[in-house]
Amino acid sequence: MLNRRIHPVVRQALGRQAAVALIGPRQVGKTTLALEIAEETGALYLDLELRADRAKLTDPALFLKDHEDKLVILDEIHRAPEIFQELRGLIDQGRRRGHRNGRFLLLGSASIDLLRQSGESLAGRIEYIEMTPLDVSEVAGSPPSSAANERLWLRGGFPDSFLASSDADSLAFRRNFIRTYLERDVPQFGPRIPAVTLERLWTMLAHNQGGLLNASRLAAGLSISAPTVSSYVDLLVDLLLVRRLQPFHANIGKRLVKSPKVYVRDSGIVHALLDIENANALAGHPVAGLSWEGFAIENILAVVSSFAQPSFYRTSAGAEIDLVLDGPKGLIAVEIKRSLAPTISKGFHQAIEDIQPARSFVVYAGDERFPLKPGIEAIGLQPLLAELSALGR
Structure with a gap:
């Protein structure tokens, strides 16, 4: 419900x-x-x-x-x-x-x-x-249903897509949604943009889900200029379809990555752009891990956007945190793993030492909550949302 x-x-x-x-x-x-x-x-x-x-x-x-x-x-x-x-x-x-x-x-x-x-x-x-698409706290029953969360990840959070009678009907809705934006809605909000070009860019961003924004590389694939790519990405961001996650900035004596990471915000739209029809196709697709990362980030930001500033941390030496939340009780580091047996990478451990967050979590696909190392806790997505929500009260 x-x-x-x-x-x-x-x-x-x-x-x-x-x-x-x-x-x-x-x-x-x-x-x-x-x-x-x-x-x-x-x-x-x-x-x-x-x-x-x-x-x-x-x-x-x-x-x-x-x-x-x-x-x-x-x-x-x-x-x-x-x-x-x-x-x-x-x-x-x-x-x-x-x-x-x-x-x-x-x-x-x-x-x-x-x-x-x-x-x-x-x-x-x-x-x-x-108003964001549905998140896991809005679709899960009591007790929480992992099946509902998996369906939400596959189909995305647009209500008609999530509630469709079948995966095929859900995919049809999302394909029509994409077509409507390209042919009808985009021309309302900006200069005339060729629908084919914008769809190719949107699809390239889906293939590169969670990657650093490289306008020059995208421009080469589209035969347009890098400034034009940047303006098209700006439009997709303004239409609330794409998220630019900015890098963490702090004077900590490290060479930090300066480019933002880019996510297609709704996981169902990612899957429609890549013609992923069902859970079996998603499980074997190269984008699965990064799709789940983007899905988790959107769920988290739907809860904390009013009181925490999000970013990611990455150094040229390979230290990395998927999501850093700067909130009223200090920094919170969140690593995201599409796994039932999460482990801590060397890069995450180094990043924790660099920024010294107040709390550190590894979000994984299971339901149990347990310590991985002192100060680092493995946690399911839904329990993390409940904990973060309490911070904003």
Whole structure:
């Protein structure tokens, strides 16, 4: 049974801020959540992809003045970026009359125009929440189901993909999702990009899941310039489809890697781009280990993004930590292994000595929790998420 923990997060944000922006890729469940909130609160819901709803906002101040006593939900807000200046005036007028919080819930499928426009017009009046695909804490039952976690890894966290009646139907959803982004959504947010070129780049990033970003090498494979590759990667990052994980920086007297690592954020999209149809095909594929690494990282960051800064650690001498979390209780080092019998590599051990984290974990595919060495603990993904979640309370 799905349990979207973001629902109360959004309600709490509406209680403390005049406007809340809920951003996330298409098909992640933003509209479903918004409609649930609308039913609970009697909110007005407008879908700005519909011409009729956009027409109602020809004069936003006039139309919204009649609804100042209720929450107004504006879906696909990037379709009407000009409205942000009007919202600022309405929020300020409402505050003068004592209507402070919970005025607007804005939904957007990307961070680009949404962040830029609202940053210009709604500073101090808006709170941002990113809605990610499902994570293991939202799909696991009680007791936790390893089968559900494996299905989530294979199919990814988009609800329609995860809940599909078969692996084949799930893969069909993800292939259509990719096609829709390439042919319809990308042209909305940036300059015209050849869909074939962007799909090849997206696929190359999936093949190189978790690798260091090398724009020149990618450019050579696509017959375009390195700056163009960088701009395309920027777009995929802004569309919340790709993550750039930045390297850890500290003055510790070591030569540190300076390039970011790049992950296609949803594991199901990785598998669709690489034509991996089922668990058997995934188990034998060269990307399996790095796919699981990216899957674990996305699950972890969904829990800690509000209170910890993520990075990775790598030196030219080979010391490496997959994920470093800089949070309120110091550094946490996380190594990720797709194994039932995890071991500590020399590079991880050296990296621990370099940065001296407060806690160190090796996440593995099992369920038991046990010490590997003094100060280093093996732990399953779901127990780690529970422990990290407690740190942010």
